Amino acid sequence: MDTDQLxxxxxxxxxSRARPVGFALMLALLAAAPVSLLxxxxxxxxxxxxxxxMRNPFxxxxxxxxxxxxxxxxxxSLHLSRPEASLRGWGWLLLIPAGILTxxxxxxxxxxxxLPMMTRLVGSNSRVCMTAIPLMSLPILAGALIGLRHGxxxxxxxxxxxxxxxxxxxAATLYASHCTDDSPLFVATWYTVSAALVTAIGALAGSKxxxx
Amino acid sequence: MRETExxxxxxxxxxxxxxxxxxxxLLKAVTPVLRAAARRGLARAGQPVDQSEDIVQDILxxxxxxxxxxxxxxxxxxxxxxxxxxxxxxxxxxxxxRIFVNIDDFAETLPGEAVAETASAGEVAAQLQSLxxxxxxxxxxxxxxxxxxxDTAAKFAMSEGAVRVALHRGLASLTAKLRGQ
Numbered sequence: 001m002d003t004d005q006l007x008x009x010x011x012x013x014x015x016s017r018a019r020p021v022g023f024a025l026m027l028a029l030l031a032a033a034p035v036s037l038l039x040x041x042x043x044x045x046x047x048x049x050x051x052x053x054m055r056n057p058f059x060x061x062x063x064x065x066x067x068x069x070x071x072x073x074x075x076x077s078l079h080l081s082r083p084e085a086s087l088r089g090w091g092w093l094l095l096i097p098a099g100i101l102t103x104x105x106x107x108x109x110x111x112x113x114x115l116p117m118m119t120r121l122v123g124s125n126s127r128v129c130m131t132a133i134p135l136m137s138l139p140i141l142a143g144a145l146i147g148l149r150h151g152x153x154x155x156x157x158x159x160x161x162x163x164x165x166x167x168x169x170x171a172a173t174l175y176a177s178h179c180t181d182d183s184p185l186f187v188a189t190w191y192t193v194s195a196a197l198v199t200a201i202g203a204l205a206g207s208k209x210x211x212x
Numbered sequence: 213m214r215e216t217e218x219x220x221x222x223x224x225x226x227x228x229x230x231x232x233x234x235x236x237x238l239l240k241a242v243t244p245v246l247r248a249a250a251r252r253g254l255a256r257a258g259q260p261v262d263q264s265e266d267i268v269q270d271i272l273x274x275x276x277x278x279x280x281x282x283x284x285x286x287x288x289x290x291x292x293x294x295x296x297x298x299x300x301x302x303x304x305x306x307x308x309x310r311i312f313v314n315i316d317d318f319a320e321t322l323p324g325e326a327v328a329e330t331a332s333a334g335e336v337a338a339q340l341q342s343l344x345x346x347x348x349x350x351x352x353x354x355x356x357x358x359x360x361x362x363d364t365a366a367k368f369a370m371s372e373g374a375v376r377v378a379l380h381r382g383l384a385s386l387t388a389k390l391r392g393q
Contacts, residue, residue: 001337003243005355006269009383010276011236012354012361014227016380018280082281083294152278154294211302211391212278 018150021081025074025147029170032143036136036171044132044178053182061104062176062187069097069195070169077144077162081151087158094165104184123181126190132178133171133194134201140167141202145209152212160206161199168195216241221288228284239272246271246296253300259307265333271299273336273387302391339389347382350375 001009053059072093079090113120123129144163153159172191181187220238227235250264250271274295282291340348349368353359361379365372 001269001333001340001355003265003268003272003333004240005358006272006336007236007239007243008358009351009355009379010239010272011232013276013376013379013383014232014235015230015376018277020280082283082291083278083298084286084290150280152274152281152295152298154298212274212298 021148021151022078024150025078025144028143028147029140032139033170035139036174039136039139040132040174040178044128044175046177047180049180050177053180056182058104058108058182058184059176061100061184062179062182063173065097065101065104065184065187066169066172066176066191068100068169069094070166070173072096073162073166073169077148077159077166078151080153080155080159080162081148083152083154085154094162097169101184101188105188108184117185120181120183121185121189123183123186123190125179125181126186129175129179129181129186129190130194130197132175133168133191134197136171136174137164137167137194137198138201140170141198141205143167145202145205148206148210149212151210153206153210156210157203157207159210161203163206164199164202165195167202168198171198217287217289220292224279224282224288225284228279228282239275242275242292243268243272249296250300250303253304257304257307259304263303263307266335267300267303269333269336270303270390271296273383273390274299277384277387335390336386339386342389343382343385347378347385350378351382351386354379 047053076087076090076093079085080087108120141164144167145160148159148163151159172195176187181190220241223234223238223241227238246268247264250267251261254261254264254267275292278295282288340351343351346368350364350370353364353367354361359367361372361375364370365375368375370378
């Protein structure tokens with residue numbers, strides 16, 4: 001087939017329309033979310049004292065951090081789905097959750113505490129945290145990658161890493177309602193380790209799956 | 213150069229709003245620029261430049277299938293060159309070279325440096341044969357016999373909608389096969 005013939009064929013297909021990447025991503029995430037929710041409710045569930053815990057600002061802070069991570073990662077991954085886009089001008093969005101968390105740590109430092117710092121940091125659920133967040137992330141990550149395949153990222157590994165952050169943020173939001181460790185120090189340590197693991201998986205998968 | 217870019221952007225906007233003739237003109241207009249850049253990339257990597265047509269077709273397919281990622285409010289050229297650069301790097305990498313392709317490679321050629329088409333491309337034609345029969349027949353009718361959608365529908369006793377679907381799926385699987393090779 002010579003190039004003129006190919007061009008004629010492409011022009012004949014001009015009426016085909018693909019959905020915007022944001023729409024594809026939303027559909028894929030909605031399809032993947034029930035799997036993670038099922039994992040959450042069969043294995044973990046919401047902590048029994050949730051009504052009391054909600055009065056603790058540090059419990060609520062966990063959701064501010066994880067949702068900020070998920071939302072900023074969604075925005076960045078949609079931006080990166082355009083081939084001419086780079087992280088420049090957008091990467092700072094990912095610092096928002098880190099900023100909230102830092103403010104939380106500073107806030108906690110200023111308050112009188114019953115437990116020493118290391119005890120709060122180590123907590124009592126670190127192993128569950130590091131298992132549950134990555135496992136619940138995986139279905140969401142798969143969905144995010146399927147959705148983002150509609151895009152054309154210039155750097156598939158970077159786009160995949162951001163998809164990893166996105167799914168870690170959503171999975172951590174679920175996990176936060178189960179976990180009884182509310183100290184921002186615990187979140188900064190173990191949630192970060194979990195998110196980093198999912199980010200690495202996302203980068204690896206993205207470098208294969210997000211090429212166009 | 214500025215004017216060429218503005219013209220491309222205008223044509224692409226018309227194309228997106230359904231003007232197939234504008235789309236055809238746009239693809240014709242960008243092809244010599246893509247070809248020149250592909251040849252330069254190949255030459256710099258020490259590869260025979262007669263493979264440039266395969267790369268050009270690869271880029272055109274990607275442009276077609278990813279055009280929904282172009283923001284109609286943005287200029288078209290940076291988007292096009294980003295797609296082209298990506299495909300050129302891929303092609304050179306597949307040929308065993310890691311090479312940095314500068315985006316200026318594309319911008320430099322903009323004034324319309326005409327490069328004659330040399331060898332015809334073999335990769336797309338070869339992958340065409342491995343498509344499911346229906347998609348292959350439809351693609352062949354439209355590409356090679358320059359049949360319209362309507363004629364193709366009559367020829368294969370299909371509805372026009374089914375021809376459109378087969379055409380689009382054929383182009384998509386062609387692209388997937390090229391990527392996977």
